[in-house]
Amino acid sequence: MxxxxxxxxxxxxxxxxxxxxxxxxxxxxxxxxxxxxxxxxxxxxxxxxxxxxxxxxxxxxxSTLEVIRPRPLSGPGVTAVVRRLAGTAVEAGFQAGCLAATGGIPSLVTGLVAGLGERPLPLTGAGLEAASGGDVPVFGARVRRLLHGQSPVAVRAAQAMAVLGDGTATTTGAGLARVETTAFTRSLRRLEAVGLARASAADTWSLAHPAVRHAVLTGTPSRTRTDLHGRAARLLHDSGAPAGDIAGHLLASPAVAREPWARALLREEARTALLRGAAEHAVRLLRSCVPPGREDTCDPVLVMELGIAESRVDAESGIGHLTSVLDRLPGPALRLTALSALVGALTRTGRTGRAAQLLAAQDTGSPSGRARLQLLEADMLLAATDNREAYTDLLQGVSLRLDLPGTTAEERALLAGRAFIAVSRGERLPQALSAADRVLLSGTPLTDSPVSLAAAAAALAYADRPADAAHVYRQLLEGADAVPDHLRAGLLALDGEAAQRLGRIDLALRSTAQALGSTPGARVTHHQTLALAVRLHALLDRGDVVAADALAGTVPPDAIDDAWQWSEYLAARGRLRLAQNDPVAAVADLTECARRQELWQRTNPAASPWWYWAGHAHLAAGDPAEAGRLATRAVDLAHSADFPVALGTALELLASAGGERGRLQILEDAEGVLAQSGAALSLARTRVARGRALLRAGHVGPARKVLRRGWDESHALGAHALHDEAHGLLLSAGARPRRAASRGAGELTRSEKQVARLAAAGRTNLQIAEALFVTRRTVELHLTSVYRKLGLSGRKELRSALGRPRGGADAAPARRER
Incomplete structure (x- = not known):
């Protein structure tokens, strides 16, 4: 046929x-x-x-047959396939990621493209990364079909690697797959040939991509997966792997997690997680050790550990567990630990009455009993700062005596909390500052809680002694390795705040960057919220409005709660709106901040600069009377308390809000006060304001002298916006100030450089926005910042300022914009 x-x-x-x-x-x-x-x-x-x-x-x-072995697609091959399927250009990041995920296997490439389209996700590197942790149905089905076309040994090898994760050691993987090492290696070579696995360094293996791992895990029967996790936990434990590498496997295998060795390991890892500030993870670990409804049969110390972890993320559960074991715990030390966490949880949830009852029930007839009571009261004061209603109730019912000698760590903890509250309220300031000094003179990081020492230092910072506070923060940060991460974030925020008050902008930015880490704005803790506020102020001090706006944009409105730290964020955001020439929005934010500050009884003008920026916002909105009212109140309070920075800045605001008469004298007084304070940026800002007033009054010579000092100081501090303002005023005064040596392209941020180079190459704003995946408005803001930093009048001067860009697509001529 x-x-x-x-x-x-x-x-x-x-x-x-x-x-x-x-x-x-x-x-x-x-x-x-x-x-x-x-x-x-x-x-x-x-x-x-x-x-x-x-x-x-x-x-x-x-015969005449010929064997043809198709090779995997290359990068250009992937690009051609994707372009044909999707009809779009292929980003370099997607091409590389697609090759990594598929090994260039055509069926996997087409499956990945189809799967991303169904979700839908863009065919970009970011889109592929977003898909890595979840299922991409078409791609996953093709991975599983390709895998199950391999030998049973290869399937078991892939499942073992999917459970163990990247960097699986050959011996460990073979043990989990229950095959000989040579057979395991041979199977992995086969999986590598079909694009599902890749060899790593030092005789270790990984599946080709997180999406491949997800597909393999999804295709593994649930019972098999649970068994693999349990055996993986035991294998890793017996090989001496860290507890953190084992805990996840135990969570996925509840039966194994109930074994004594596993329970001990989970408790160890939970303690480590709490030190890192990962309370939610600690709760997950400990709940696997305490079956629901069986708490009464469990070790009370274990239930206590669960309650302490829960008290930070699920207060009701934590209160329940801590209450249930309080009388069953062996020894006073453990009962004090549980009681401390219980009092804190009750206070944070507004139940200060019950917390006070627990304190009143303590035996104070012995020195140790009195010490426990003092420590518990200090814990309650600290916890109350997370709940305004609890804070208000507590201040009405507890003593804030400041005459304790501070000879014990417990006394110092109580003194520090009381001093911080008193200074924030602007009450009994000499006694409060004396108490804070006693705490810091007698306490050390080895004997005292870092929270106590930081609270005492914060009291000094809020009394216009930021240099003294910064010294304490640095000691704590550099010498206390065991400080939990969530407390470390708070210390870094306070350190950044002290640096910003001193005009050390770069240090403030470094400290706040460390405090925030990679936490998104929607999930910042209260400690990190203060860092967020300080960072906004520091960025605005530097003149980087674009970066400040981007940072504020990461915080959704529903993330702002009633904590006092969010009041500071609103103050910083109000200042940002003022810098963006939106006085209406600035007044709205700062008015809300003022309402919150009053509710929290933070009436000391040195505790927060919100009133200063509110005054300038009212001036910009055409309401000098309200600005004058804020300034007068701050002058009176700061003068009576002898707070030089608050007094100097209040006088500067008062001069701006008043008429021409007396303005020069008020500004001269403000400059004199600030010159002795150590607040370098506030001093430079006041000098520029005084120079402007002198120039307006026709005193050109004195104006030049004052402005030049402000010009030099602002440049040394890195306060670019203030420096530019002083520069413009000097030019108006007929001076020809030299250009600062550091000004130039090296001063631009990375994003500003990218935008500037594309603009210099002739790209339009729309083309730049599309190339960098940002909005056109962001491009405009970056260009405005570039022109200011480089002293340019517009786009036509960019090419010479940056140097001729390299050839290529970027050099193509295009319509020019200003």
Whole structure:
């Protein structure tokens, strides 16, 4: 039949999946190709290799058959396939990520593209990264089909690697897969050949991509997966792996997690998690050790540990567990630990009455009993700062005596909390500052809680002694390795705040960056919220309005709660709106901040600069009377308390809010006060304001002298916006100030450089926005900042300022914009 068909025209015989066909039938077709009378027949056999492709190779040696092994797609090949399927250009990041995920296997490439389109996710590096942790249905199905076409040993090897994760050691993986090491390695080589695995350094292996791992795990039966996790935990434990590498496997295998060795390991890892500030993770670990409804039969110390962890993320559960074991705990030390966490949780949830009852029930007849009571009261004061209603109730019912000698760590903890509250309220300031000094003189990081020492230092910072506070913060940060991460974030925030008050902008930015880490704005803790506020102020001090706006944009409105730290954030955001020439929005934010500050009784003008920026916002909105009221109140309070920075800045605001009469004298007084304070940026700002007033009054010579000092000081501090303002005023005064040596392209941020180079190459704002995946408004803001920093009037001067850009697509001419 084949011969008859081939007489009239060439004939194609195609057999897909020939490896699954009847071998004798295939051999019969192959015999048609043996040497002899030539037939115009092409036989195409699709053969999926498993272990060794013996049959096709053997046939190729006996006939005219040729073995063709298709290679994986290259980068350009992936680009061509994606362009054909999606009809869009391919980003370099996606091309690289696609190759990593698929190994260039065409069926996987097309499956990945189709799967991303279904979710839907963009065909970009970011889109592929977003898909890594979840299921991409079409891609996952093709991965599983490809995997199950391999040998059973290869399937078990892939499942073992999916459970163990990246960097699986050959011996560990083979043990989990229950195969010999040589067979395991051979199977991995096969998986590598089909694009599902890759060799890592030092005899370790990984699946090709997180999406591949997810597909393999999804395709593994639930019971098998649970068993694999349990055996993986034991294997890793026996090999001496860190507890953190084992805990996740135990959570996925509840039966194994209940074994004594596993429970001990989970408790150890939970303690480590609490030190890192990862309370939610600690709760997950400990709940696997305490089955619901079986708390009464569990070790009370274990239940206490669970309650302490829960008190930070699920206060009601924590209160319940701590209450249930309080009387069953062995020894006073453990009972004090549980009681401290319980009092804190009750206070944070507004139940100060019950917390006070627990304190009143304590035995104070012995020195140790009195010490416990003092420590618990200090804990309650600290916890109350997270709940305004609890804070208000507590201040009405507890004593804030400041005459304790501070000879014990417990006394110092109580003194520090009381001093911080008193200074924030602007009450009994001499006694409060004396108490804070006693705490810091007698306490050390080895004997006292870092929270107590930081609270005492914060009291000094809020009394216009930021340099003294900064010294304490640095000691705590550099010498206390065991400080939990959530407390470390608070210390870094306070350190950044002290640096910002001193005009050390770069240090403030470094400290706040460390405090925030990679935490998104929607999930910042209260400690990090203060860092967020300080960072906004520092960015605005530096003149980087674009970066400040981007940072504020990460915080959704529903993230702002009633904590006092969010009041500071509103003050900083109000200042940002003022810098963006939006006085209405600035007044709204700062008015809300003022309301909150009053509710929290933070009436000391040195505790927060919100009133200063509120005054300037009212001036910009055309309401000098309200600005004058704020300034007068701050002057009175700061003068009576002898707070030089608050007094100097209040006088500067008062001069701006008042008429011309007396303005110069008020500004001169403000400058004199600030010159002795150490607040370098506030001093430079006041000098520029005084120079402006002198210039307006026609005193050109004195104006130049004052402005030049402000110009020099602001440049030394890195306060670019203030420096530029002083520069413009000097020019108006007829001076020709030199350009600062550091000004230039090196002063631009990375994003500003990218935008500037594309603009210099002739790209339009819209083209730049599309190339960098940002909005057109962001491009405009970056260009405005570039022009200011480089002293340019517009786009036409960019090319010479940056140097001629390299050739290529970026150098193509385009419509020019200003």
């Amino acid at each position: 084949v011969g008859s068909a081939s007489v009239t025209r060439p004939t194609l015989l195609s057999v897909d999946d020939a490896d699954r066909a009847d071998l004798e039938s295939i051999r019969a077709l192959v015999r048609l190709m043996r040497p002899g009378p030539a037939l115009p027949v092409l036989l195409a056999l699709g053969w999926r290799d498993r272990e060794e492709p013996a049959a096709p190779v053997e046939w190729a040696t006996r």
